Amino acid sequence: MAVSQLVGAKIHRREDPRLITGHGRYTDDLAHSGVLHMAVVRSPHAHARIKSIGVEAAKKAPGVVAVYTAQDFNGVIAGPATHPVAPVFAPEKKANPPRYPIAKEEVCYQGEPVAVVIAEERYQAADGAQLVDVEYEPLPAVMDIEEALKPGSPKAHLDQPDNIAWDATYVPWEATDEAFKNAEVVVKQRILQNRLSPNPMESRVVMAEYDEFDKRLTMWMSTQNPHWIRLFVAGALGLGEHAVRVISHDVGGGFGSKISPYPEDYLVPASAKLTGRAVKWTETRTEAMQNAYAGRGQIYDVEVAAKKDGTLLGMRLTQMLDAGAYIGTFGAFQTCACLLAGGAYKWQAISSRSVAVLTNKITTDPYRGAGRPEATHVAERMVDLVAHEIGMDPAEIRRKNFVKKEEFPYTQNFGLVMDSGDYDGTLDKALKLAGYDQLRKEQEDERKKGKHIGIGLSTWIEICGLGPGAVTGPATGGVVLSESAQVKIHPAGGVSVYVGTHNHGQGNDTTHAQIAADALGVPIDSIDIRHGDTNEGPGFGYGTYGSRSLAVGGVAIARACAKVVDKGKKIAAHVLEAAEDDIVFDQGKFHVKGAPEKSKAMGEVAFAAYGQLPSGMEQGLEAVAYYEPPNFVWPFGAHVCVVEVDTDTGNVELKKYVAVDDCGNIINPMIVDGQLHGGIVQSIGQALYEEMVYDDESGQLRSATFLDYAMPTANEVPDIELDRTITPSPTNELGVKGIGEAGTIAATAAIINAVVDALSPFGIKHVDMPATPDRLWKQIQGAHAMSHDGKEARK
């Protein structure tokens, strides 16, 4: 690569001008003449048998063009035996109910499609949907993970043997017998992970047009990975991938909820095929809350063995995971929590098991962090519990057990190789920045005045940059999560770069251009980064999730650029009448070794590439690269949170938040900081406010609007102080790691550890999420009741 010019610089985002002026191209913004609108009739029940569906009144409503139920899609969308919504990738599958995009006889979650109404206008479709008359026979709903596992529990699906989606043991309990036998301290804790709604601000939108004569389907939609959607939809609709084009321009956030395919991804194109006209569906927010694949929703039973000096010995972990009504396409990824719960620490042994349960709720699937926030929360909470038990400072116990800088690459208990790290470095820096020692003094002083300040740490790590084929190939059923890029240099020197990742807020169009500009030595403004159209670029793109756009996608771009430079050397050698081996490429110029004045710029070489070349050399200056990473990358950091809990109301005020993170080399510091801010605030949402609340009996989602599902506003978030260290990744030549999920992976533990620390005078050792005033007030009251002298404790 050329001497770095742009990598590492704060470059203004090139995607912003259209977005700040109202000229974004989100799917619902696209005009399409003659487009019909689809509304979906959904089950109001969590579990019911469909007795009849009356469509006549709806069909006669003004503007309604068609009303379709499951039987109308027979022969258009492949049958349930082929499982058209998507394959699922789950370990040791037990009950894996087949999923058809529209219910036939049984509905298994509130919001499951039952019929679709297609009309000339948006409002007419909604009116028509009101007139579809569905008769249901309600069935008992399975809502609770533990109840669902009991013999004799109602079943989430009538035709399944039980509610166990999978039961996978990663390392058996016996492996930790020795650690627990040698333990001087054992702490046990049940830790809940609240079910979350991802809520990108743009809900899902799908528009499709089918050309009967060319047998071609075009879809415009809000997705994180258009190529995967093309793969699934082409298969279900019996079309070749070459005949399906999926376009995804601007997307208003994803957070994981726009990875896996959804029923409407099939129903819209199938309806376009049936009606012979373009059809569009725009999800309402309430539909999104009910139907978007949810995150978390797990119970962890954890036990840790340690020595009195703070040495961690062993961990036993059971994850009980609410899979929802159908196993999510990538739902099993959440089991990675079982492999990562050891965190940044050294252990003799860890045993873990994941049990996933079918319930009558919407499916869970990867949501920002997916398994890694849960792992961090387990590791960081358990370490704090041990520290509390032995009277050790939480910072000290962490230092004592960290994998040390010189021990990398470090093979952890599950055989995963942590690529690089300096955990002491980020912790030391964070403690200094936060003024930790001073904070502890203030905490003591404030306690004397009856104020409850808490300080919480999270020395998080994560695994990202999905991912090496040895792991991702088997996990996806054969597709290795590599990444592709194509670089074309046009005759006059303009550069088009096609990437297989997707940009829905991460700023990839900018960081990717920075990488290409440096690699090719051309002005950044001469580079166009293209994503989100399956008709452009390499044969397959893998999309954006798992913090992979830079650590995998960025490397693919660098490699495609390197191939172009290699070809450029051949052409330059011809033009400069020198031997190819004597051509040096430096800062955008090819020159003859030892004679820098004899040089040609990339643009000149590009022009020559389309001219007459020596025989045996093809015209053109372009290349495709696929990059399969040899390992994951392992970002890490240390967060310090300070809270004050009002013990009269249970309210938590975030007083300070400091984060020192390390994601290896940095392409654009402004974007890195932005990703951290957003991730941390999503984590604040999980820790303090957000939860999908269902009625236990009826299975109705009670938090189905932004009024009931409380996401943080500008009023709830503290100032966030960021700093960083830089420990390059040895996994890739850019030395980069991912940062998209880091904040979300890190922060819940710091916040909850702070809340617990604040309430420790009450004898409170653990607090579950969301730590709402209601939950904390009750816990404080309970502690009063337990205490012999509540008044004293309260002081």
Add this chain to the structure above:
Amino acid sequence: MKHKVATTINGRKHEHEVEPRLLLVHYIRDVAGLTGTHIGCDTSQCGACTILVDGKAVKSCTMFAVQAEGRQLTTIEGMAKDGQLHPLQQAFWDEHGLQCGYCTPGFIMAAAYLLSQNPNPTEDEIRRGLEGNLCRCTGYVNIIKSVKAAAAAMGGAQAKPAGRSAVTAGGE
């Protein structure tokens, strides 16, 4: 039955016949064809559809199109003038005040109203002024910075870095 509605949007007259139940935001997007105003919820919590109605910030999903009869509307498309970004737009760009960009038009319009009422807001006043808008990407940190920077650029003195008052964190 359709009703006539005549409005001025970004200085341009619009006249259409619409259903009385048509929401103003749908009118702006689907009838007037100005798609910069977005929809993020069904219940008027998210603020993505915020516009100015006679200079005042309004969530355009809370009005019917017919209620806009005779009003002056400003949407995000009306903020840049003669190829010059509005200082708020410039500040959102400079300060990385957006990521996916979907909520951004609503934030810019809400902030425009805030600055019209209070050209020199404290950080706390900015937070409160924008509490009706939701962003899922930025964590608000750089949005607040953007509004401060815009206030300074628009002639308000440097926004005061005043600490936050005892804001409750109990959720809405």
